[in-house]
Amino acid sequence: MVVASPNPSRAEKPEAIELPVINLSGERTEVASLITKACEEYGFFKVINHGVPEETVAAMEEEGVSFFTKPDVEKQRAGPAVPYGYGRKNIGFNGDIGEVEYLLLHTNPLSISQSSITISGDPQKFCSVVNGYVRAVRGLACDLLDLMAGGLRVHDQSLFSKMIRDVESDSLFRLNHYPPSSFHHCTTGAVGFGEHTDPQILTILRSNDVGGLQIRVADAVWVPVPPDPTAFCVNVGDVLQLFGSSLNQLESHGKLVNHVQLIKGSNYDIGPYQVESTNLYFLKAMTNGRFMSVRHRALTNINKPRISMAYFGAPPLQAMVTTPPELVTPHSPLLYRPFTWGEYKRASYSLQLGDSRLQLFRK
Numbered sequence: 001m002v003v004a005s006p007n008p009s010r011a012e013k014p015e016a017i018e019l020p021v022i023n024l025s026g027e028r029t030e031v032a033s034l035i036t037k038a039c040e041e042y043g044f045f046k047v048i049n050h051g052v053p054e055e056t057v058a059a060m061e062e063e064g065v066s067f068f069t070k071p072d073v074e075k076q077r078a079g080p081a082v083p084y085g086y087g088r089k090n091i092g093f094n095g096d097i098g099e100v101e102y103l104l105l106h107t108n109p110l111s112i113s114q115s116s117i118t119i120s121g122d123p124q125k126f127c128s129v130v131n132g133y134v135r136a137v138r139g140l141a142c143d144l145l146d147l148m149a150g151g152l153r154v155h156d157q158s159l160f161s162k163m164i165r166d167v168e169s170d171s172l173f174r175l176n177h178y179p180p181s182s183f184h185h186c187t188t189g190a191v192g193f194g195e196h197t198d199p200q201i202l203t204i205l206r207s208n209d210v211g212g213l214q215i216r217v218a219d220a221v222w223v224p225v226p227p228d229p230t231a232f233c234v235n236v237g238d239v240l241q242l243f244g245s246s247l248n249q250l251e252s253h254g255k256l257v258n259h260v261q262l263i264k265g266s267n268y269d270i271g272p273y274q275v276e277s278t279n280l281y282f283l284k285a286m287t288n289g290r291f292m293s294v295r296h297r298a299l300t301n302i303n304k305p306r307i308s309m310a311y312f313g314a315p316p317l318q319a320m321v322t323t324p325p326e327l328v329t330p331h332s333p334l335l336y337r338p339f340t341w342g343e344y345k346r347a348s349y350s351l352q353l354g355d356s357r358l359q360l361f362r363k
């Protein structure tokens with residue numbers, strides 16, 4: 001894999017990346033193969049004609065805006081986020097800080113209903129809007145996971161999706177609010193949500209029309225993903241990476257690497273290249289590394305508030321996460337030892353946001 005040197009000059013402003021756009025109303029086998037390619041080459045893609053009603057998204061966003069514009073004392077009633085509830089600036093338990101406030105919810109309906117009491121003056125309405133949104137995006141996530149399993153030729157095409165359909169699924173929903181940087185008297189965008197990979201299976205992300213999401217294509221090279229309020233942005237989580245890798249595959253993550261080369265060929269001087277020998281940047285586990293869980297972060301906008309909504313599809317805590325045998329071949333030997341999602345989650349919670357976790361489970 002080719003990456004930039006650790007000390008890039010002017011590496012902060014590479015051109016925006018055009019993520020693959022997958023039209024879900026297309027022919028199924030073709031859609032499955034496009035999604036599989038996007039997961040192998042980018043780890044991120046956008047979906048259109050996804051079937052999630054605009055009203056469902058608008059209602060959720062409205063609840064988010066109405067919560068975040070409340071006075072501080074009222075918001076604090078829903079906190080602290082240990083781990084669920086309202087959090088501000090502190091992300092996790094290990095000192096990560098960002099210019100963000102958020103609501104982190106477990107998607108279990110009982111948990112949503114309990115959290116709603118301190119979040120909203122009309123808890124029943126809040127609860128029903130969140131349940132409606134979660135149901136819709138979970139449906140989308142399951143459909144995408146079935147298509148991925150098909151594209152990877154996994155025998156049981158519901159192998160991935162049944163983990164998040166399970167009533168005990170540990171899936172989460174996070175509403176992020178990034179106040180404009182000017183609010184903090186900054187003249188440039190600040191880091192709202194620091195560099196990380198999502199530990200779960202799959203993330204379905206939606207934001208308002210304000211940019212901020214960036215993905216890391218190489219060491220210290222961040223490319224902005226333009227906002228698109230008509231689409232969902234989907235990204236592979238660590239666990240999905242495990243489900244499908246050989247080092248050969250790690251090296252063939254063409255598109256992101258090509259993007260770096262494009263930047264190198266343009267005005268951006270990102271210094272001499274070197275061959276990266278360890279898999280520090282692209283972490284992968286259910287695809288035995290065929291799909292990549294890419295590092296990303298979110299910056300604040302100088303003038304406008306940004307709202308994002310992320311659904312993180314996860315297995316039940318006791319579920320065993322392991323690569324389907326059909327994805328293990330002599331050419332692609334098993335990369336990770338089997339583990340439970342609970343074990344992986346505990347490892348994530350014990351580390352900082354930007355730490356690599358999957359390699360703790362490398363065979």
Ligand SMILES: O=C(O)CCC(=O)C(=O)O
Nearest residue numbers: 174176193213298308310
């Ligand atoms: O706000 C965003 O666009 C990204 C947020 C994110 O990566 C997360 O919540 O895990």
Ligand SMILES: [Fe+2]
Nearest residue numbers: 196197198296
């Ligand atoms: Fe994330």
